[in-house]
Amino acid sequence: MSGKASTQKSRTSGKSSNREFAVITYCFIGLFLCTMGYFAYFQVVKSEDFINNSYNTRQESFADTVVRGKILASDGEVLAETKVDKEGNETREYPYDKMFSHIVGYSTEKYGRAGIESWANFNLLRSNENFLQKTVDEVTEEKSMGDNVVTTLNPLLQEISFRALGDYKGAVITMEPSTGKVLSVVSKPGFDPNTIEEDWDTIVKDEYGESVLVNRATQGLYPPGSTFKILTTLAYVREHPGDYEEYYYSCSGQIQEGNSKLKCFSGEVHGTVNLKQSFSESCNTSFANMGLNMDSDKFAKTCSDLLFNKDLPVEKMDSSKSSFVLNDSSSTSEVMESAIGQGQTLVTPLHMLMITSAVANDGVLMKPYVIDHTETCEGNTVKTYRPQSYGNIMTGEEAALLQEYMSEVVESGTGTKLKGMSYTAAGKTGSAEFGKIKGQSHAWFVGYAHREDKEDIAVAVIVEGAGIGSAYAVPIAKEVFDTYFRY
Numbered sequence: 001m002s003g004k005a006s007t008q009k010s011r012t013s014g015k016s017s018n019r020e021f022a023v024i025t026y027c028f029i030g031l032f033l034c035t036m037g038y039f040a041y042f043q044v045v046k047s048e049d050f051i052n053n054s055y056n057t058r059q060e061s062f063a064d065t066v067v068r069g070k071i072l073a074s075d076g077e078v079l080a081e082t083k084v085d086k087e088g089n090e091t092r093e094y095p096y097d098k099m100f101s102h103i104v105g106y107s108t109e110k111y112g113r114a115g116i117e118s119w120a121n122f123n124l125l126r127s128n129e130n131f132l133q134k135t136v137d138e139v140t141e142e143k144s145m146g147d148n149v150v151t152t153l154n155p156l157l158q159e160i161s162f163r164a165l166g167d168y169k170g171a172v173i174t175m176e177p178s179t180g181k182v183l184s185v186v187s188k189p190g191f192d193p194n195t196i197e198e199d200w201d202t203i204v205k206d207e208y209g210e211s212v213l214v215n216r217a218t219q220g221l222y223p224p225g226s227t228f229k230i231l232t233t234l235a236y237v238r239e240h241p242g243d244y245e246e247y248y249y250s251c252s253g254q255i256q257e258g259n260s261k262l263k264c265f266s267g268e269v270h271g272t273v274n275l276k277q278s279f280s281e282s283c284n285t286s287f288a289n290m291g292l293n294m295d296s297d298k299f300a301k302t303c304s305d306l307l308f309n310k311d312l313p314v315e316k317m318d319s320s321k322s323s324f325v326l327n328d329s330s331s332t333s334e335v336m337e338s339a340i341g342q343g344q345t346l347v348t349p350l351h352m353l354m355i356t357s358a359v360a361n362d363g364v365l366m367k368p369y370v371i372d373h374t375e376t377c378e379g380n381t382v383k384t385y386r387p388q389s390y391g392n393i394m395t396g397e398e399a400a401l402l403q404e405y406m407s408e409v410v411e412s413g414t415g416t417k418l419k420g421m422s423y424t425a426a427g428k429t430g431s432a433e434f435g436k437i438k439g440q441s442h443a444w445f446v447g448y449a450h451r452e453d454k455e456d457i458a459v460a461v462i463v464e465g466a467g468i469g470s471a472y473a474v475p476i477a478k479e480v481f482d483t484y485f486r487y
Contacts, residue, residue, distance in 0.1 A: 010477045014279040034107035068092065069124040069146030071104055071116055073155045074372060079104045080117065080193075094193040095238035096155075099162050102215040103153065103185035103370065106468045111200055114213070119316040120149045120371060121384075128376045145377035152372045153162055160483045161186040164476040169176060169210070169464040170442075171217035174480060176455045177357035177448060180366030182317075183457065184480075187216040218319045221346040222462055225432025226265075226282045226469070227444045228341025230355060233279055233405065235302040236290045247275040247290075255285040255314040260333040262288045262340070265431055265468075279405045280413030282429065284340045290341025296328050299338075306393050314350070315369035322347040342433060352446045353460035355393075356427070360405065360448040360456050363399035367392040406447065414470040415447065418478055423451040423485045427477070429469035438463060446474035449481045455485050 067090065071080040079100050083091050092107050094100070105115020113121060127134065127144035134144050161172035161184050174183040191203060191212050203212050213218060237244045251270035254263040264270065264284045270277070278286035291299070304310070308324040323346045326338045337343035350368065358365040366387055373384040394402075406426035409415040418425040427447020434440055443466040448458040458475050466472035 002409065002410050006102040014173075024467055025092050054156055064123075064191050065143055066127045066146045067126050067143045067218075068107065068479070069377065070148040071124070072148055072150045073153045074151060076150075077155045078112060079151070079153070080107075088163065090321065092193075096158075097192050097194060098190040099158060099186075100153070101193050102187040102217070103182075104193070106191075106196045108197050111195055113469040116149060116151065116316070116370065120374075122150050122487060123147055123374045123454070128380070128382050130376075130378070147376055147382055148304040148376050149374050150372050152181045152370055152417065153185070153375065156483060156487060157184040158186065159336070160479055161476070162188075164479045165463065167249060168466055168472075169216070170462045170466075171215075171220060172459065172461050172476060172480065173217040173349050173353050173482075174457055174459045175353060175357060175368055176366075177360040177458045178455060179367065179374070180201075180315075180357075180368045181387070182368050182370045183484075184259055185215070185216070185217045185370070187220070213371075215318065216462070217460075218314075218347060218348060220393035220462075221320050221322070221350075222442055222444075223343075223345060223434055224341040224347045224352060225430030225442065225444050226284075226341055226428035227341075227428050227432075228345060228347070229282065229287055230402060230406075230428055230446075231278060231303055231306060232287050232290060232299075232339050232380070233339075234276070234306075234394060234402065235299045236294060237398065237486075238302055238403065239294055239298050244275055247278075248291050249283070249286040251283050253285070255288050257332050257335070257336065258330070260336055262333075262336045275363055276405055276408055279428075280407075280408040280411075282331045282414050287339045288336035291335045292332070294339075296326050296330060296335065300324060300326055306358075307351065308347075311366045312348075312351060312354065313365075315367055315385070315388070316371050317368065319350055319351075320348050322351045346399060349462050351461040352409040353458055356446045356448055358425075358458065359399050359402045360450075360458055361399075362396045363392045363394040365393045410447075415445070418447070418449075418481070419472070421449075421478075421481065423449045425477075427474075429474060431468050432442045441467055443467055443469045445469050445477045447477060450484055454485060457481065 002364055019188040068082045070078055073079055078095055080094050083093055093251045103115055107117040124146050129144050157174055165172055165188055169188050172186045175181060189210050189212050207441040250272050253267050253269040270281050270283045273283055273286055308322050311321060312319045319377050325344045334343050338345055354365060366422040367390050371385050374382045387463060406428055409428055410418045411426050414429040415427050425447060427445055430443040430444030431442055443463040445461045450454055450456045459480050461476045463472045
């Protein structure tokens, strides 16, 4: 009996050992497959991002064997290129001086890079010249030509936006709502990338507080003023889906709740207005009334849905995070001010452009992008960047309602300078108060324009300290729209 028991115990022990061995073997095989899978994923998806990281010093070694490629506009115009003299000295040149300074950026040995020069550094220092030419370059110890980066930028729209903004500080940014292609990015004051190294100390010292290196279009944070009423309207409709059309308010030019008082811009009296009229005439007291009668958490949820307090889903652009801080503990004054885009609410022009573009695109937000493709110095395509959808940030029905209201702004409200054109425009003006001096305000306009024969275009304009949006921002948008649909 003891012999049989011993034999059975031995067999049981052997089976257990085999199972343990099999488990260990499968674990190692699984780890190996996972490692190989991640390696393949890294090579295909993440390697370029890793190499293009600004902290990766390996990039600097590329410049020893490659002449930095060109940055081109969508029509092939040169926005940045490296010139090499007879002695082999390389100089980075920017033909448009200040006009594209913030979006194209700069590339220096001493102070690093910014803009597309930084985001696409790896692409510009990588050469995909034909094999024969690269072989000749190696034999003759000549540098190969780096790949070119072709952007989505439209030089004509950039120039018009730059000139229209004039001597004001501010920003103008445009894009195609249906694709996310960024067409122009203007920020003032600007800098000359051709002399950035010589001017660096003066720029950094910033005696007059101009923040020249900040791209106001994507990084500048401003109170949105009445452009924010797009969000307040959406939040109100979401909270009152069955009766928002029955909304009426009698505007006497001011509203008081307890010790908190708020006036319509310039003390204007709008009389009895419904929701659509409140929007088109930009009635502050009506919107303050809406804010007082809305659930703060639901209001904040709508703002979150539209990407407030979140990183923006943008491709190859540096952007700031917009903020909305209203909650149940907010004071009456904060509620009223937040409903009209004042208080502690801050937003970038890029963010307002994205919201406007989603309205124009039936609720679907396309991720903004500024690099269309890369190509060899001979013009052969290396990599193409396709439009990408972020998804719906509002329903199609909600977008249609906002389209109707924004169209009314142009037809009968504060944006009538855009009425009767060869295109159909819609938008929202804003005059955002700032600072301690009463009456100081930034001029805002966000909107889009449509015509059957071209892609729609959306624009965000902010003119710092100018005053009324309808007087200063709308004319800039009109110049942009006129130019876009003229050519």
